[in-house]
Amino acid sequence: xxxxxTIPVAELLAQVTKIFERCGLRPESAAAVAxxxxxxxxxxxxxxxIYRIEGCLRVLAAGKVVPxxxxxxxxAGKAVIEVDAGGGFSNPxxxxxxxxxxxxxxxxxxxxxxxxxxxxxxxxxxxxxxxxEDGLASLSMCPSYSFVAPAGGTKPLLGTNPIAFGxxxxxxxxxxxxxxxxVAARGEIELHRRAGTPIPEGWAIDRDxxxxxxxxxxxxxxxxxxxxHKGSAISTMVELLAGAMxxxxxxxxxxxxxxxxxxxxxxxxxxxxxDPASFAARSGRDPIAEGERLLTAIGAQGARLPSxxxxxxxxxxxxxxxxxxxAELAQLARFETLGLAALTA
Amino acid sequence: xxxxxTIPVAELLAQVTKIFERCGLRPESAAAVAxxxxxxxxxxxxxxxIYRIEGCLRVLAAGKVVPxxxxxxxxAGKAVIEVDAGGGFSNPxxxxxxxxxxxxxxxxxxxxxxxxxxxxxxxxxxxxxxxxEDGLASLSMCPSYSFVAPAGGTKPLLGTNPIAFGxxxxxxxxxxxxxxxxVAARGEIELHRRAGTPIPEGWAIDRDxxxxxxxxxxxxxxxxxxxxHKGSAISTMVELLAGAMxxxxxxxxxxxxxxxxxxxxxxxxxxxxxDPASFAARSGRDPIAEGERLLTAIGAQGARLPSxxxxxxxxxxxxxxxxxxxAELAQLARFETLGLAALTA
Numbered sequence: 001x002x003x004x005x006t007i008p009v010a011e012l013l014a015q016v017t018k019i020f021e022r023c024g025l026r027p028e029s030a031a032a033v034a035x036x037x038x039x040x041x042x043x044x045x046x047x048x049x050i051y052r053i054e055g056c057l058r059v060l061a062a063g064k065v066v067p068x069x070x071x072x073x074x075x076a077g078k079a080v081i082e083v084d085a086g087g088g089f090s091n092p093x094x095x096x097x098x099x100x101x102x103x104x105x106x107x108x109x110x111x112x113x114x115x116x117x118x119x120x121x122x123x124x125x126x127x128x129x130x131x132x133e134d135g136l137a138s139l140s141m142c143p144s145y146s147f148v149a150p151a152g153g154t155k156p157l158l159g160t161n162p163i164a165f166g167x168x169x170x171x172x173x174x175x176x177x178x179x180x181x182x183v184a185a186r187g188e189i190e191l192h193r194r195a196g197t198p199i200p201e202g203w204a205i206d207r208d209x210x211x212x213x214x215x216x217x218x219x220x221x222x223x224x225x226x227x228x229h230k231g232s233a234i235s236t237m238v239e240l241l242a243g244a245m246x247x248x249x250x251x252x253x254x255x256x257x258x259x260x261x262x263x264x265x266x267x268x269x270x271x272x273x274x275d276p277a278s279f280a281a282r283s284g285r286d287p288i289a290e291g292e293r294l295l296t297a298i299g300a301q302g303a304r305l306p307s308x309x310x311x312x313x314x315x316x317x318x319x320x321x322x323x324x325x326x327a328e329l330a331q332l333a334r335f336e337t338l339g340l341a342a343l344t345a
Numbered sequence: 346x347x348x349x350x351t352i353p354v355a356e357l358l359a360q361v362t363k364i365f366e367r368c369g370l371r372p373e374s375a376a377a378v379a380x381x382x383x384x385x386x387x388x389x390x391x392x393x394x395i396y397r398i399e400g401c402l403r404v405l406a407a408g409k410v411v412p413x414x415x416x417x418x419x420x421a422g423k424a425v426i427e428v429d430a431g432g433g434f435s436n437p438x439x440x441x442x443x444x445x446x447x448x449x450x451x452x453x454x455x456x457x458x459x460x461x462x463x464x465x466x467x468x469x470x471x472x473x474x475x476x477x478e479d480g481l482a483s484l485s486m487c488p489s490y491s492f493v494a495p496a497g498g499t500k501p502l503l504g505t506n507p508i509a510f511g512x513x514x515x516x517x518x519x520x521x522x523x524x525x526x527x528v529a530a531r532g533e534i535e536l537h538r539r540a541g542t543p544i545p546e547g548w549a550i551d552r553d554x555x556x557x558x559x560x561x562x563x564x565x566x567x568x569x570x571x572x573x574h575k576g577s578a579i580s581t582m583v584e585l586l587a588g589a590m591x592x593x594x595x596x597x598x599x600x601x602x603x604x605x606x607x608x609x610x611x612x613x614x615x616x617x618x619x620d621p622a623s624f625a626a627r628s629g630r631d632p633i634a635e636g637e638r639l640l641t642a643i644g645a646q647g648a649r650l651p652s653x654x655x656x657x658x659x660x661x662x663x664x665x666x667x668x669x670x671x672a673e674l675a676q677l678a679r680f681e682t683l684g685l686a687a688l689t690a
Contacts, residue, residue: 247628
């Protein structure tokens with residue numbers, strides 16, 4: 001096995017792109033999927049980094065994602081643009097429609113992008129950051145798998161339903177938040193289970209609906225939302241707007257469709273893009289400069305903005321490269337050489 | 346002093362409308378302001394009921410709201426419609442623009458309403474319920490006064506920044522949530538102060554930024570957001586979208602402008618309206634029926650949907666009338682007879 005090594009971001013991107021091409025993705029699709037995975041690794045979000053490659057390969061091997069799907073844009077010239085991912089990953093669909101969404105938002109003030117029938121595994125911040133680069137505020141959300149009970153409920157019904165928001169800033173980094181509406185990630189409970197440590201109170205209930213700190217009981221029961229009934233209401237909104245409203249799967253249907261949680265969920269996604277320049281025009285004020293007054297005042301209190309840690313990690317990665325363990329390097333090499341066969345080799 | 350009495354909703358509405366006409370509001374404006382106040386009383390939201398009349402009269406007496414303001418709609422035919430409230434209350438401006446907003450959302454899929462330069466005192470659920478009646482999903486938000494510290498911060502900077510969401514349902518009541526992004530309302534801390542009881546942990550910090558359960562110290566310090574850093578991020582989003590983006594006041598500027606918290610805040614408001622029928626059209630599924638599957642499943646767990654208590658109270662009020670105390674009836678009569686002079690009489 002090779003030694004641990006620090007490799008440049010561009011080099012890792014090229015290698016991960018090759019892996020997905022090797023597994024049958026079109027070059028544009030491979031680049032889109034690899035782009036978001038390497039961005040996660042670059043920003044030290046290990047849970048959305050190269051760790052995700054194996055999960056993507058598993059849905060490919062299971063035939064539950066269409067590798068050579070070609071995103072098809074449907075645009076009737078209104079404020080809603082749709083892109084059919086065709087059962088492929090969500091990222092190529094977003095990349096295919098991003099320019100049209102941004103142009104429409106600037107033209108009419110705000111616009112929505114509906115992504116239909118996609119496999120979704122990536123953090124949402126990648127998309128809202130891209131739109132912030134285009135000068136747009138944006139809000140992105142999607143359902144997931146039903147692991148979470150509504151406030152006052154006893155059974156899993158809602159997804160971890162992430163929600164992300166981006167706002168353009170003059171410097172290199174936008175204001176970005178991206179979080180699950182569950183109080184914790186399911187992976188965190190799994191880590192407690194493996195370590196044999198209890199989970200904090202308020203994270204989960206057991207299968208009878210009683211509060212539990214036992215990770216095993218939590219995984220067999222349901223997770224809870226952040227912020228009690230308020231977080232539950234927001235999570236329900238995500239199901240309605242990014243599931244029911246689009247005529248795409250909500251979290252429970254996504255789980256029923258896949259027949260288990262081993263594979264990535266298949267559903268739709270909703271992204272709203274708003275053009276601050278259009279909204280502010282009649283006021284005569286500069287919306288971005290106004291936003292800075294707030295954001296710098298938050299920083300002046302010593303409070304950290306969301307994503308700040310991620311941006312700091314990014315700067316280090318871009319300067320020094322990304323450190324990978326011997327095991328990670330070996331797995332990347334295996335995926336690159338064997339493609340999907342690596343899963344069974 | 347008269348005896349306590351239960352009066353029909355329509356009768357109370359007529360009386361409150363007369364009070365505002367007596368204070369110089371145009372009939373349409375008086376009806377709009379009275380409508381939202383009586384709706385609060387009807388739904389047993391006493392904090393947004395007739396209790397609010399005195400606060401409205403005080404801003405009128407202080408000359409900080411324009412009583413005979415005529416809302417002016419600016420509509421360039423795009424996805425954003427603006428209405429200048431002209432320094433009047435927000436409610437007449439919303440009423441004036443509601444039909445145009447709903448029509449535009451149905452025409453192009455989604456549309457935004459910007460309310461400029463308004464005095465805002467009412468619950469947001471009133472507006473999202475109206476749009477749900479029109480068959481639309483909607484999201485409404487506005488800044489307030491800067492009473493709330495950002496997560497990790499020490500000083501008030503954010504408002505209590507309410508956010509409301511509405512989703513149409515086949516029955517008489519939509520799915521509606523409406524809550525402050527602060528963990529509690531400022532009025533609740535005030536009630537603890539008067540009662541001499543400590544506030545729960547996690548509600549507030551003192552003026553040095555330390556956690557406190559002393560209501561006095563909390564009122565001199567800062568309130569906290571719900572859901573820790575997640576709620577803080579959402580509150581910041583409200584400042585950016587409904588303040589900076591519109592070129593209208595954020596919560597800190599609103600406070601600086603009014604020079605104190607005795608009077609209602611003056612700022613803008615943002616309402617997004619989305620047409621489920623447009624969004625779902627290509628899917629062939631009925632978005633409202635899909636939403637019902639989720640909402641009935643929540644109810645089947647024994648969990649209460651947001652606003653359910655309010656709808657139950659409404660049914661009682663519409664059937665039996667609204668019980669008012671002798672003091673409340675006397676104050677209404679005084680306001681009706683004396684108008685603004687009642688404040689100093």
